[in-house]
Amino acid sequence: MKLTDTFKTAIIGLKTNKTRSALTMLGIVIGIAAVITMNSIGAGAQNLILSRVASMGSNNIFIEPGPWSKRMEKGSMMQSMVEEANITSLKREDAIAIANHPLIEMAAPFTMGVGRIVYLDVDKKSSYSGITPDGQKINENNVILGRDINEDEVKSMAKVVVLGFTLKEDLFGEEDPIGKIIRIQKTNFRVIGVMEEQGVQMFQNMDTYAFIPITTTQKLLLGTDHVKWIIAKAWDEDRIDEIVSDLRLLLRERHSIYNPSGDLAKDDFKIMTQKETADILTSVTGVLTMFLSSVAGIALVVGGIGIMNIMLVSVNERTREIGLRKAVGARKKDILNQFLMEAVTLTFLGGVIGILLGLTFSYLGGVILGNMLDLKWSAPLSLDSILLSAGVAIVIGLVFGIYPARKAAELSPIEALRYE
Amino acid sequence: MAKTTEVIEVRDVRKEYRNGAIKTDVLQGISLKVFEGDFLAIMGPSGSGKSTLMHIMGFLDRPTSGSCNFRGKHIDSLSDDELARIRNKKMGFVFQMFNLLARTSVLDNVRLPLFYSGLKGKEELELAKRAIELVGLTDRSHHLPNQLSGGEKQRVAIARAIVNNPEVIFADEPTGNLDSKSGQQIMDVLQKLNNQGHTIVLVTHEKYTAEMAKKMILIKDGKIVYNQKVDHRRFAKDGFEK
Structure with missing residues (x-):
């Protein structure tokens, strides 16, 4: 029997029970759509995170307070960030010492805080960041209005502020903010500049931040002398590993830590490069994607069992x-092919519809997530995953169709004709 | 009797069915020969084993013991697929229940055996059209089985049986589900096909239908009790009386 005839016969067989065929197909449609959507959202999350990490710059080194914990390796960033909130081990002077390393171009400390910011009748709870001019350079932050904070203002703990783009809109609207006085936690600050719009960096929307000389935040707003983190920029990214071990020794000496074995858990700081950060985050999103996809995969298997069930009835x-x-x-082969073809046609059609649905959901999911989180979402729709899904659909048809088809093929003509 | 070639030879065929511990001997040593151009009626009451005998002769079923040859080919030496191939090329079947594919046009029903014979689309179509013409249903080619009367359905089944120009046509109670007029038409078609050279094996429980054949055998309890030429052969075109 020719393939086209087999296919025609299969189509007729499926048409005979349209509702049943459609319902059976639904299992596959949902399974495939779920797999594609989960994969795409996982890939989108991964892309997003990796692009953020890439935007940190590949020769940047991150120094955070607190010892390296096992949890870090598992990627529980949030938890370790909470734990670190009160660790005071990292100081502004550490950043100055790091900057003196011959292979370091510059190093900048940062602080973070949240407080009420008031201008006339606008009263906003907002985040602020204590920065230095070098910090702005490392983060590639530029002002579009007025000017940035300078070294003198850092030294003199000047009460000046540069507003993030969104924060400026919120406080001043169309009004020119330069030279105006705003209150941050009951202290008056003079606005000297506005940052250009930059979206999300380091998982924070920096456009809503106020940027203040780091010394001012420490003395007047936070009342502490430690910093949240230090970012050091190396001259040569090829020598990053060498620099990292140098910096470890330097900080141990400065913090009087006796740690000849180099056990990272004994340190009161941790140093990460872009690559390590990317690795941790990739493994986190990878696990998440795998989990979501395997849940979707179960849906697909259930759909396959539905196919087998209906084929047996048929x-x-x-x-x-x-x-x-x-x-x-x-011949046996002809009957086998006929029923296999029906199963494969069902799953293939289901697969195609599932792919279309999956693509739609991926797109909508991206738009919704992007809007919700105010992120630029990019989940590339890879041809690979589409072909894979179509392949999986066909394989499911073959795997779950083979048993009923064999059962049909093994029937003896007489038993089959006598069947009531 | 004129010198003719042997088409089917059945020798001492036995068939038993087992249903759990209960053994049923359906055929208990049957021997017979079918020659080219024969029109053989197998008669017997229901349960006599006549259908089972026909199934074995038509390579649809295998005997428990004994031998069955078609053109010298021994059923035991052939695989299921080889039997299927012989059925496809050399035999045609007509069943009491018509067994047409639902929701499939007359034309496609008739073409069904050709699906499995590896013919080209054009030849296939020609053969199917000719078979449909032979049973006089050309104007119904594109009808579906549920739009046809019982007699027409059986004529479609006959067209399907002859589409591959078989040597032997097996008909199992072809008139059993039909009114007498339709039955008469069916028997007329079978007699015509016999005149054209097709060998026919007919299974029936009705004496007057059997008398339209050239030879008849009577089976009771799995044994042949009667095997001879039909003395006063009836012809369907003369009328079909009850």
Whole structure:
């Protein structure tokens, strides 16, 4: 029997029970759509995170307070960030010492805080960041209005502020903010500049921040002398590993830590490069994607069992037809092919619809997540995953169709013809 | 009797069915020969084993013991697929229940055996059209089985049986589900096909239908009790009386 005839026969067989075929297909449709959507959202999250990490710059080194914990390796960033909130081990002087390393171009400390910011009748709870001019350079932050904070203002703990783009809009609207006085936690600050719009960096929307000389934040707003983190920029990214071990020794000496074995858990700081950060985050999103996809995969298997179930019913119902076909000359192979073709056609059609649905959901999911989190979402729709899904659909048809098809093929013509 | 070639030879065929511990001997040593151009009626009451005998002769079923040859080919030496191939090329079947594919046009029903014979689309179509013409249903080619009367359905089944120009046509109670007029038409078609050279094996429980054949055998309890030429052969075109 020719392939086209087999296909035609399969189509007729499926058309005979349209509702049933459609319902059976639904299992596959949902399974494939779920796999594609989960994969795409996982890939989108991964892209997003990796692009953020890449935007940190590949020769940047991150120094955070607190010892390296096992949890860090598992990637529980949030938890370790909470734990670190009160660790005071990292100081502004550490950044100055790091900057003196011959292979370091510059190093900048940062602080973070949240407080009420008031201008006239606008009263906003907002985040602020204590910065230095070098910090702005490392983060590639530029002002579009007025000017940036300078070294003198850092030294003199000047009460000046540069506003993030969104924060400026919120406080001043269309009004020119330069030279105006705003209150941050009951202290008056003079606005000297506005940052250009930059979206999300380091998982924070920096456009909503106020930027203040770091010394001012420490003395007037936070009342502490430690810093949240230090970013050092190396001259040569090829020598990053060498620099990292140098910096470890330097900080141990400065913090009087006796740690000849180099056990990172004994340190009161941790140093990460862009690559390490990317690795941790990739493994986190990878696990997440795998988890989501395997849940979707289970849906697909359930769909496959649905196919097998319906094909078995169909073989039973069509026993007389099978008998007749055998009587007029169909070989086992012909019957096997016919029923396999029906199963594969079902799953393939289901796969195609599932792919279309999956692509739609991926797109909508990206738009919704992007809007919700105010992120630029990019989940590339890879041809690979589409082809893979179509392949998986066909394989499911073959795997779950083979048993009913064999059952049909093994029927003896007489038993089949006699079947009531 | 004119010198003719042997088409089917059945020798001491036995068939038993087992249903759990209960053993049923359906055929208990049957021997017979079918020659080219024969029109053989196998008669017997229901349960006599006549259908089972026909199934074995038509390579649809295998005997428990004994031998069955078709053109010298021994059923035991052939695989299921080889039997299927012989059924496809050399035999045609007509069943009491018509066994047409639902929701499939007359034309496609008739073409069904050709699906499995590896013919090209054009030849296939020609053969199917010719078979449909032979049973006089050309104007119904594109009808579906549920739009046809019982007699028409059986004529479609006959067209399907002859589409591959078989040597032997097996008909199992072809008139059993039909009114007498339709039955008469069916028997007329079978007699015509016999005149054209097709060998026919007919299974029936009705004496007057059997008398339209050239030879008849009577089976009771799995044994042949009667095997001879039909003395006063009836012809369907003369009328079909009950």
